Amino acid sequence: MSDGQCYWDSSAVLSLLLPDSNSSIAMEHSELNLSHLISSVGAAEVYAVLARLERGHAISVDDARAARARFESGRWRYAVDVPSRALLRDLARKWLLKGADLWHLAAAITLRLERPRLQILTFDAALAEAARGEDLSAT
Numbered sequence: 576m577s578d579g580q581c582y583w584d585s586s587a588v589l590s591l592l593l594p595d596s597n598s599s600i601a602m603e604h605s606e607l608n609l610s611h612l613i614s615s616v617g618a619a620e621v622y623a624v625l626a627r628l629e630r631g632h633a634i635s636v637d638d639a640r641a642a643r644a645r646f647e648s649g650r651w652r653y654a655v656d657v658p659s660r661a662l663l664r665d666l667a668r669k670w671l672l673k674g675a676d677l678w679h680l681a682a683a684i685t686l687r688l689e690r691p692r693l694q695i696l697t698f699d700a701a702l703a704e705a706a707r708g709e710d711l712s713a714t
Contacts, residue, residue, distance in 0.1 A: 579692030580610040582654065584679045585620035587696040588613065591649075592621070592642040593634070597698045600714065604696050605649070612654040612693075614682050616675055621646055658685045670705040680705050687711060 581604060591601035605611065622643070629639035658681030666672075666681055676699055683706065687693040694712040697703050706713035 579694065580612055580686070580690045581607070582612045582614075582679075582683045582686060582693060582695045583617065583651075584676070584695065584697040584699065584702060585617045585624065586698040586702075588617060588621050588646065589624055590698055592625075592645055593628075593638075600698075601696070604714070610652055611650050612686065613651045614654050614679070616678050616682070618646075618653070620675060654682065654686055656682065656685045656689075658682050666705070666709075670701070670708070672701055672705055676702045676705075680709065680711075683711055684709055 587597075587601055587604070589595075590597040591605055625634075625639050625642055625646075628634045629636060634642070658678065662681045662684065663677060666684075667677055670677070670680065672680065679695070679697070680702060683693060683695045694714070695702075695706045696714050697706070703713040
């Protein structure tokens with residue numbers, strides 16, 4: 576991904592915020608000169624995961640606060656395009672995805688209509704496979 580726009584799902588954002596096996600890839604992409612897009616669904620998932628990890632003591636209060644601050648100070652642009660019900664229905668019949676992943680795929684496809692170079696960054700294998708199946712460049 577060297578130019579254009581990149582739609583991040585929550586798996587990619589969380590790998591940037593919290594160390595895991597995909598963090599180095601997420602960091603590389605975050606440093607590229609791109610428009611980094613996230614949807615309100617992605618933001619809700621990020622906040623929910625951070626809160627759940629904090630409540631379950633998987634991360635400290637300070638680490639959760641720091642992750643939220645990094646997320647909120649990032650270069651994210653909020654994508655407000657909403658996928659159509661017909662697109663959601665058609666993609667649901669074609670791909671075996673969880674609800675939020677279906678929404679991310681449909682949102683990225685919808686955004687691509689006005690941003691032909693749009694790519695999606697996800698570390699969810701099923702979402703990445705579906706994105707590639709829809710001719711959407713996925714990492």
